[in-house]
Amino acid sequence: MATIQDVAALAGVSISSVSNVLNGRTEKLGRETYRRIEAAIRELGYRPNLVARQLKTGNAHLLGVLVPSTANPMFGELAVHIEAAAKEQQNLRVLLANSHRDREQESSIFEELLALGVHGVILASSPTDESHLEAAVERGMAVVSYDRDGDHASRVDHVSPDYMIATRMAVEHLVGKGHRRLTLLTPDLKTASRVRKREGFLAAAHAAGLGATANILEVIAGAGHGDSNLADAGYASAARIAAMPASRRPTGIVTINDMMALGLMAGLHHAGLSVPRDVSVVGMDNLVMTAYANPPLTTVAIPSREMASAMVRMVAERLADPTLAGRETLFAPTLIERGSVAPPPARTSPSRKGTA
Amino acid sequence: MATIQDVAALAGVSISSVSNVLNGRTEKLGRETYRRIEAAIRELGYRPNLVARQLKTGNAHLLGVLVPSTANPMFGELAVHIEAAAKEQQNLRVLLANSHRDREQESSIFEELLALGVHGVILASSPTDESHLEAAVERGMAVVSYDRDGDHASRVDHVSPDYMIATRMAVEHLVGKGHRRLTLLTPDLKTASRVRKREGFLAAAHAAGLGATANILEVIAGAGHGDSNLADAGYASAARIAAMPASRRPTGIVTINDMMALGLMAGLHHAGLSVPRDVSVVGMDNLVMTAYANPPLTTVAIPSREMASAMVRMVAERLADPTLAGRETLFAPTLIERGSVAPPPARTSPSRKGTA
DNA sequence: TTGAAAGCGCTAACAT
């Protein structure tokens, strides 16, 4: 690889003149000098060594991106959007790491990013506790956190879909179709976003006048590979639901995300229950393949491209001014009506038999 | 951030002694000196600046990973496995870029990796032509290419599922169930892997004595965002298939990947055709969610974890010895039988009506 | 308008 020295030698000038053209300080250069340097650069196919530049200036050319796992298509998509925004807005490349929702790993990745001089990071959903972030911020990191809200007054920005609204939309949609017995299906492992989804679900159910007929079904899932366990967990929970007496079984189920909804639908089908005839299902995330599920999944879409773009911008702003107070930005979700929701089955319980 | 100087000062030694402990040259150190340095490092929370180290040694701490798009869960999963292997085997982090199957982008990413001093790259499926790789190799990159085979004698390694076998497995499975009219559904945009899948399909069909009853249906798809267009293309192709007279319609369809299969199944369903009663479908990749499709998709699984591990190892080997000749490694796929394949429908065409 | 030189944090050859 050619160095700035080689260019200077070939052009017959000093390296500082070359540096000047590299950094666009053209006003300080003679026309002829400029031309010669340009020519030399082209001839050698020279590209400045970004590592040397970073050592000197302290500015990394990388944006750190931490997601639970790109094997979860939701984060795979988010990663694509972040990469595009980072490139377009800041000409930054992405250093991607999968945390598998593990605090230890998260912390050690932060350490490493610091050692690499990467100061800007987008962090998607770690467990609820955020204290390890504070430490990173203290050490100079600009972090914006996805999928959580900042209860603590901190110097990290929070960007998230408005999950209170998201679950409310799901509940209202179901209630609008006539459902009264609702449940929210969620993994046992709590994350900030899942907590918010619970709150939204409960609040909306309450507002709709549903009390004991709206509940939460927590299913063990742990933090497995790429959240694929979430589909498993959804599938497994179907047996429990099918085992309930029909008169007490929920007729409408909201899941915390599409992977779970897909698993749930398969499990329900396996258990002999039809979606949406016997049970209606609403997912969340609007994964590409949910449009092709059978039945097509009604779900709540998240504006992930817009959020990615906003997060990249916020990282840049915070990098420019680390004293910025933590900001909170919620993005509005959208209900996507497809085929997994129908009115609840007509009551055919024995108690009503004679009244007809 | 503390520097090696700070550590040396605090420990009251020279920086080279500190450097020696950092690099494990403990034999050159006095016990007491070593202890003091260790203590200083801990006290300061010192971590060596990897950028400075790289500038000095030339060894990057990053592995470049280029995929079409992590929005395609296949590559999202592959990326996870690569990251894990890179960390475990070489203690390398991953610089991830999405090429969107665009040569221009691929080339410019290579340029940038070079400028960042990243010499090891895993490249997943670019278009068939590979000439831009040669240029990168010439400039010192160690690249291993996924999903293609190296027709050219080059200095890049090739790792791929054996697609000839993969499509053959699919064909034989279908033939074994009694199918005679088969088609392979593939996008118009050709990639090395898709070419291989065609060959395998055709060869297996021929070997099974199928001639004109096995054909290839090419559907326009382009190179859209995250291959989500592949599901669309699969969906769209269903209409064409449904429009065929039943006596000429394929009873068994192999798709080049699961996204297409999922789209196809949805489209078939929409067109009033049942899978697997009217049409059987075999996908490829074994995406997590295919197990939860309705019906569950029979597909050909690819050992992506093993391949990821092999690729990381090969990059390291090639980095160590750039003169290595290009190697070719094919991995055996596995057929996963699920619910999307059944015997073909019994013939009920008018011509046979009277023969019963 | 151009060039010389210091220095970013580290490694390693060399000297002591």
Added chain:
DNA sequence: ATGTTAGCGCTTTCAA
């Protein structure tokens, strides 16, 4: 066993 020093490729201040 420990320290001194050159230098990786670049940016930038300062002098000419």
